[in-house]
């Protein structure tokens with residue numbers, strides 16, 4: 235019999251797919267891991283499992299414990315899906331600006347969701363700080379509370395090093411010339427970047443950063459400077475997290491929504507792949523990296539989550555019109 239014992243065993247080992255239009259346009263092989271196939275519907279199931287397993291190992295999280303985290307949503311969903319299967323409760327702090335669909339999914343799975351105003355990291359009311367304070371208070375009251383701290387807990391990047399990075403190396407038979415990704419915590423870029431550089435130092439590791447984030451200017455010009463805005467969620471940052479600090483970045487691109495959204499529409503309409511905003515930034519970044527490397531190279535990126543998670547934004551003609559952003563032709 236071929237059976238898995240738990241949904242926890244279904245995290246990772248995602249399919250690598252060739253993206254037709256981006257490959258044809260660039261003369262490169264543009265490949266992407268279908269991370270939306272993870273049980274919680276996003277790449278962040280990997281982070282969630284990595285953080286939980288490390289906390290169990292260190293003794294920070296024990297049977298029946300509570301996990302507290304600040305998240306744009308996907309890590310919260312991952313922690314809750316895996317937490318349900320392993321017997322942990324979750325308390326999830328999220329900026330109120332994140333999509334209603336992610337909030338609904340968290341509530342559906344039974345997370346205790348707390349929405350907080352979206353304010354910068356330097357403000358003590360930022361969701362990351364609020365979640366840390368709450369975790370400390372709850373731990374004093376009941377004990378066995380684990381603050382996951384995905385941005386600065388390097389168990390995040392280490393899990394990507396051990397899984398995502400090795401999967402890419404094996405699935406491409408080592409024929410990978412570049413990896414490009416949009417960073418949130420930096421866990422994926424650090425883990426995959428370190429793994430691929432170790433196997434093949436010549437691999438180019440590139441950051442694909444949305445407008446509204448300070449990371450591009452940090453890698454391109456050495457200082458954090460935020461330019462523009464973006465409707466994408468879960469990506470971009472204005473500080474160097476402990477995970478991002480170990481990402482071996484060779485190149486950085488800045489991608490406006492006007493460039494990433496058409497890729498989302500094209501993947502859906504012509505390849506049947508429905509993904510969220512960060513995947514559009516990743517594919518746009520892969521096309522830019524192909525331009526740098528030239529035809530004949532193999533570039534890997536990630537399709538991070540399902541587009542249905544952002545239906546009220548990415549596929550809402552009214553919302554897009556208000557923002558003067560491209561509207562999918564079949565929804566006009």
Ligand code: PMP
Pocket residue numbers: 276277278306308309416417418419420421422423467468469510512513538539
């Ligand atoms: N895409 C989506 C949809 C995400 O939710 C996240 C994480 N918040 C990322 C990309 C970025 O991944 P990482 O945290 O590993 O940088």
